[in-house]
Amino acid sequence: MRFKYFDLVRYGKFTDRRLEFPQARRDFHMVVGPNEAGKSTLRQAVSDLLFGFPVRTPLDFLHPKNEMRLGAWLEHAGESLEFHRTKGNKNTLRDMDNTPLPDTVLDPYLGTATGIFFDKMFGLDHPRLVQGGNDMLKAQDDVGQVLFQAAAGVASLGRVYEALQAEAALLWAPKKSKDRQWYVAQTQLDEANAALKAVTVRTREWAEAHKQVQDSQDAAHALREQHMQLLARRTKLERIRRLAPKATELAESENSLQALGPVTELPVDALAMLSKAELELARAEQRLAIHGLEEGRLKQALADIHIDDALLALAADIESLEALRHRYGMHAQNIERYQGEAASLWKDATDAALQLGWPVPEQGLTADATQVESVLSAMQERLPALPVRRHIKQLLSDHSGLVQAVQNSAKAMLSRQAEIDTVKARLAALPVIHPQPALRVTLEQAIALGNPETAADKASAVVNKAQAELEHAMAGLGVAGKTVAELIALRVPSVPALSRLTAQRQELQADLKMAQTRHNELTGAVQEKELAILQYKQLHHPITRNDVLQVREQRDQAWGAIYSGEVTLAVGAQVFEQSLGRADQLADARLDNVQEAAELQNRQHQLENEMQRRDHAQVLCLAQAAKLQEFEAHWTELCQGLGLPAMSLEQLADWLAQKDRVLSAASSLASAQRDQGGLAARHAQLVSDLRQALQAAGLAVDEASSLSALRMQASDYVSEAEKAKVLRTALSDQLSEAQPILAALEQAADSTQERLDSWSRDWALALERAGLPADTEIAVVQGALALMEVVAEKLQLIRQRRVEHIDVMRSELDGFAAMAGRLARALYGGEPVGDAAQISHDLSARLLSARQAQKQAADVGQELAHVQSQLRLAHEAIQLAGASLQPLMQQAGVAEKDQLRPAIVCSDRHRELAQAIASVQAELLKDGDGYTREQIQAEIDEADLAQLAAELDALHADINFATAEQTRVAVELADAVRRLDGISGTDAAARAESQRQEALSGMADAAERYVKVFTAARLLRWSIDRYREEKQGPMLARAGAVFSQLTLGSFERLAVDFDRDPMVLEGLRADGAKVGIGGLSDGTRDQLYLALRLAALELHLGQAAPLPFIADDLFINYDDARARAGLQALAALSEQTQVIFLSHHDHLADVARSVFGAEMNVLML
Template sequence: MRLLRLLLQAFGPFTNKVVDFSAGPNNLHLIYGPNEAGKSSALRAMTDLRFGIPVRSSDSFVHAAGDLRIGAVFLEQTGQPIGLVRRKGRGATLSRLNPETEQADPALPTDSTLERELTGGLERTEFESMFGLNHARLREGGQRLLAGEGDLGSALFEASAGTRGITALLAALDADAKKLYSPHGRAQNAVINEARRQIEEQRQVLRQALTKPADWQVLNRAYEMAKTTLDEITQALETLRRYENDLTELRTVEPLLREHDRLATELQSLANIPNLAENARQERLTAQQSLARVQQDLREAEQELKRCSSALAALALEPLVLQHADTIERWLSEVPVVSRHHIEVQQQAVAIEQIASRLAILVERIVPGMGLSEILQAIPSDADRRMLDMHVAEEGRLKERFQASQQQAVTLDQALQEEADAVPVSVAPIARQSLSLTIRHAQSLGDVIRRKADLDRQVRDLESQFAIALSDLSSDSEQALRSTHPILDAQITLTKQELLEVQEQQKVAGDEYQRVERDLDEQRIRYRQLAAEGEIVTSDTLRSARLRRDQGWALIRQVYIERTQDAEGLVREFDAERALPEAFEAAEHEADRQADLLRADAKRAAGFEECSMRIEQMETRRSQLQQHMDTLAARRCQILTGWGQQLCAAGLPDIAPEPLHEWQRRRHDALQLAEQVETLRAESASLIEQAGEAASRIVNALRTLGQSVEERVIGDLKSLTVLIEQGLNWEKSAIQMEAEQSARAKTVKQLQVERDKLHRSIGEMTTELDRHRSALQQWEARLALPAHSTPDAVKARLNELDELARLHSKLIEAQERKALLQAELDELTQQGRQIAVLLGEAAPVALTSFADGLRKRLIVAREREQEREVLLRDRNRAQEKKRIAESVQVAQEAVCSRLCTAAETTTIDLLPELEDAAARKREVKKKLAFVQDQLARASSHSEEELRRRLAGRDAFALDRERDHCRAEIERRDQELAAAQQTEQHARLALNAVDASDRAAVAREAIESAAARYRSAIRPWARLKLAHVLLQEALNRFRERAQAPMITAASSYFSLMTGGAYERLVTDESGDRPVLCAQRAGGTRIRIEEMSEGTGDQLYLALRLAALELRRSSHPQMPLVLDDVLITSDNDRAANVLRALSQFSDGGQVMIFTHHEHLIEVARLALGEQGFTLHTL
């Protein structure tokens, strides 16, 4: 369905926004929106309308998510308008609306047919890939073309389907398949290769792990004996080691017990020594040292107290000076300004007299006879001064503007008169539009001369290829080729499958037959080897011998005990040469002999019997396989006979199914070549006809516009290019003339507006000048100036008044300063007299001399006061030191008395000897406790038990017994090592026969590898099949779409490059066909040699050509482009727009952009009627 109007009712930033695509004269629409105008939302709306609004939409930032609505009016194929609206939600979100009112109408039905028509049967991603293109995807497509080095199939397929990276996808499929299986023998890292190698290796391990069970009993018996011996030696060793540990324990505690007895005796001898504290010596020494130090401190404190008392008595102080020190200092800090104030008072008196004389002279000069106070009253205030300055400035500015405006009015009148004299040139819009459409139609034909030459060349190439194809097919003509009846692929596949199945069965049977033959030869060799070692007795021969023995015994009973009548005949049947008793004895001896032989060599007998049984089984299997292979050969002959009859009936050559499939494909390709030849011939004729018709239309249109056209043959293809160029030149000149006329009209209108505005401005300036002149007249009277004085005169009078006011202010300031200084001098003199009263002295006569003497007295008084404070502080410190020393002396004497009481002595001099004895007693106690702890650690037995066990033993006896025990342990260790080695060898031998897991591990590894093999086969097959199918689709698409798609793309590419490239060609000189571009001079350029911008243009041309070929399947789907011209300059953008204009003849093209300059580029390239502009 064709989109007529897009109704953005509530979506993104839009509310009831309508974009009308039916208003323009053509199908090329340029949608412009500046940044943040909603261009991206409008793009998403184009897709969401068709496929539904996503659950998590990013366009719900203005409207609530449940209120999002997108509507549209479409034109059905029947020509009737239909309205649809899409809401955000779940389930059926598409409903109908009235195309006229653009409101939802629930009465109108909605079915799945509308959904299919709206989406074209496509998914969202398919629609965006085929009919949507933005700048990023355009650049990506161009880069893929450059990176793919021009591979023809990939370029055409990707451009047609809008897909990405077909070549890379093929390479990835091949690489993934090689990870699973690689046909190269050296590729062992692939999963299937590795699994197959592991299966072969583990099969060899499994065969080697199968051992003979007859050896198990001997090995088991040897293992049990070795284990018993090892247990006995281990138990004896444990007994010996326990005895050795007991001897070691006794040897360890024996010296400890002797040391214990010695220390106990010594401790008993020190029982009368008092128990003093460990720190008693240190405490005594500390007390003695403290007493000596305290006595020294007492002597120093007494001396310091005497010194301070004598110094305090010698000091002479001035308490009144110190009491009023702050007042004296403040007054002394102000005394230095007295002399300066005397000088400044005299200077101010002289200045006051000078300023008064200058004021009198200035007043007389300004207005003779007027007093100073009257003139001061005439001086304007600050606000009045600002208003006066404003009036003066505005009057001067307005006068200048008034003169300039009058001059500008004269200039505008002259310009308007010149523009009115110019004569406009008009062009009929219908005739111009007819010429434009005719030229666009002719341009859509492309380079007709080149296309005609290409068609002729293609016809010749295809005829040559068709002749080669007939030769390859061994056919005489096209009629003979068409007379054959191809066999269906299913029938070929069925016959091929039957032959493959028979061949596979023959291969399997043949392989098994050869394997059975090899195994049979091996068993026969083994049979002969067993027979060569001597007579072989088996259970069957023993059974036969015993049966003969039993038969002889039965005959003896019948003949000699039961005496039956026919006994003689039975005896002759039993042994015709010997008598019955001798024959029975021989049979009995033979049975016993075979039994003895079987018991003596049971292993060989079992192997011989097994070998015989396998030989019999293998011969039977070989016969079965031979019969099966004969049956398969007959079946193959039957299939080939039926196949030959079927080929003969169809008129086909007698070849195998696989070659026949290729022959039929080539037959189909040859017939397609014939059809392509006819199509190209018809296209060539149609091209000549279209070129002639286009040339005739251009001639008529030019003549209608009054242009002279030379007489040319309309059917001549070369004349079309000249006519198109002439028409384009006329269009360009017409556009230029229209632009000039539009600019001239715009200029006239602008000049008129400026003239009217200027006249209004002149009137306003006249009114404003009158207002300022009236205000200035009042000020002239106040300032004693004549009427209509100039602004300079007003400013000069104001300067004079300012000078007068300044001198008057200066006079007042000098008088005030003189009074202030005199007051300060009087205040300082009064303060000096008050200070003298405070000190009890007479009033000073000379203020400066009194201040100097007072300053010196204050310094001396402060120094003496500071010295007194230092002496008092030293006296207090000495008193405190004396007090502390006395208290410390009492405390340390108490400590000495306590220590003497603890030592039970009366004098401190005896304490050192007692402290040494007490220390020795403590040391003996510590050693005794340590020995007791060592005994507890060395043995868990009690002291009495240890003494009992050591009775009668000394250290030498214990050492002899322990050495003897250790020698016995060493001998037993050697026996244990030998027994362990014997047990280990027996156990390993037994495990190798009976308990070895090599066979199980090998079987498990085989199953694991087989599982990996099976699991990798299916993915590998899928990957290979996908690679083959994709490559085949690529090849078929190239063969089917190459000619028309390259032809269409050549036209678009030539337009986009401005004729720099004539057409696109294929180069099949290499192993794969590649796409090239031919310049105007005939030079061919490979794709990888192009610039990035040209690569983008080529990709866009291929996309347009692919969409043009597929337009029949989706006739009404629009092509939506988003900022595809963002990196193009104006010339390249104009060329691309011309190509898109040609493409839009068959369907809608919508170009979204936020670059405003493209609008002007489109107007210059296509004209006002060449596209429709929409603004968001």
């Protein structure tokens, strides 16, 4: 069975989402989406569609439970089914017309699979993969348990088996214990029997006691009636006393409200609004006076500040000079220190040279630079070359290893020869069993047939179902009077042609939508560019070349007027000076803001490019719309030419699909009838062939044996042969692997000896190149090498001190002095006075003063701007306060602000009275016990309020007396009842019998549960052992191949250690090394579990109907190479059943295409 498509109609976060799964040779489909995209939801949806929604589901957060719906198109063995499943208690399967379908409609597609079996066998995610690997680690000492739980997808079988045994021990065991449930219940039974024997039954006369109880009950009833009457009277008097003041208050409030007359109602907060406005006016006027004085003071302070602009222009150079002064301050002392270090290093080098017997120059490092360089070069020439020294060190390092390798090679050859002799002895002792091929073929055919009776019933059900489906499909087609042959001859567009037309129309619509989207995006981009340019101009105010040319022209005109004599020097000098300063200032500002000007030009160019692309996108929109109109006209002409009724392209697709379902149902009916006819003949032939094959193998066969009995007998025989074959193959493999290893060890021993001889020759040659005698001891050579390294190291350090430190510091000091002189000449106008450090210190002090003046001017300007903004806010507050009172004055009908307050007071008084009246009325209704105001007033009028208190006191006394009498009679009645109960006996015997029955029930429950638990543990152990016996050979062979593929050849195959009890599963590397499950890494153990699951699934698919395999993020921790290997393993599985792979890594799509090809189906969530 496979999905052609899957509909998430109303499920979880999805609404009307369809996932298409087209047929391919390798039925593999990849669904990619980020986290929280709905991949786990899709996996749960598959199970809910095939096996029904659970009673409670967390996926109803968007759609109500009664609206949840899933759909799919299933394909299997040439048959197909389109259906929906809804959330409900019955009739949850529906066809595409929402007609209920029987619950058995999915049986031909699902077979005997259940929801739990499908989830464990055909579903695998990363957490379950990791859990499976961990469970294999816990069960590593039992190969049967490892195979069974990996194949069945059942995790933690060991814990289940141990839990069953532990529970059985707590229920019953031959040895008595107080903690076991059976013996606890037995103790309770003994105690109940003893209590039952101790209970005796008593009987006496009770007529007198019974009459006394009846008299007390009658007296109690009479007293209750009297007490109720007194309580009713007290309630009425209390109501009158409680409500009389409120009724008086209500009348007074109503009279006061009438006395006010008509009143204009103003807002509740009118008085607060008036007070707030008056307060705002006073505050604003005060702020206006204060901030006016502060504005004048700040303007005068800003005019008194002087800023040295020339010094600030060179601020960066002055700061750099000062930083260099601090950085180079210790250079003179450091130069002397490094010279001393070089002299010390030279002494160490000469001491080592003297120990080597080399001549040492008399002059040291105190001479001039040329002589020092000559001395260092002479010492360097005495040293052997660095490759020679390194070669001698390497030879010293290799010597001990070569000697040890020769000894190890000899030991390894002896050990491998002993292992080969042991394996040969075990092979000679194995028996040889060869089942005939005819027996294997007949057995496979019998297994494939399944249960004969079930197969016959299923064939009959398939025929009936096919006939019903054909009738249902003909009814859904809506073509009355036509036969199947007429439908076949009907000339209609083919499905591929219709698909091409649909795809062409969808492509045109998508192109038009894409063009419109592109045009809208480009239009928005143009608007964003224009706004960005406007905001950039407002923010940076870039100065262009035209601005500079304009002020320069004004400067030249002022100078020309002075030069030509149009104006005198006294008059024109000030104008010319201002124009000159303005021109220089703009030129400097343009140089400083050249980056902003360039950025503005760049943004304008980008705007022009975006406008050109927008115009081009608009032309594409018009062209795509014309193509879509042309396609619609062509489709109308095509329908008329084929003689089809006028219908849309989408409607024709549904009609053709229904027609194909009719033809498919007819074909299925004919095929089912042929299969039913041939099933009986096939069953009889298999019985005959299997009996003959068993007899040919020398086995005794009962002539009356059924096909099931013959099949089990043949399976046991073949299983025994497979066990012997697997063990022989394993031993042969060990022998084949050990013999080449022995030969390799012999070659390695020879090679090691040759390497030792070669070392001796290289050693003599290396000593000669180093200038050492050939017979020099190894220890002496090591000492000489150490002294040579000391000389080389000291010479290197001397050169490093001279080149990297002393010369560099002298160069930096010269550069610092040059920079200080340049800055002093630029600011003082002459040659500098003093050294460079003093110049740097003076300039830094002047720069600090100039910056403080600049900061002071900025702070005063900022404070002035703040004061001016406060003045504007004060004026605005005065205007707002006056405007806020205008609505109230208009509503109150007054012209002056002083007239508004009395009107507000009158309105508030009217509101208070109305609220008081409403409150009292509500209290009357609340406390009036359901009486109306008129009824309450009538009771008050009838009552004598002056005598009300005395009447209530007397009534309280009567009620208290009646209560005391009731209490007395109740005590007497309780005593009489207690005496009567005592005479009638107790229930001690009943309680004892009840405890006895409870104990018997506990013993029965413990026995029943013990039988179930003990049987379950035995069945689980038997299932594990039988699965190992039947599936171990073929499953391990296939799992080993998959495991080798997943580990990229790191492991060659899987093997079983038959010498251990129970047998242990191990991984075999290419070099013959065996690694148990406990020795595998976490990732490799997960790959082993995946290999076993895939192998078990392939074996299952060979015996049962295929179902889709759902893989959820299996390769989350794999690199690309191992992920590709895992996908190749899934590719082999996809040739047997549909594989749907879920992942949130989009880069795996490219890896999957390299395995399945570019045409692989990828769905994005």
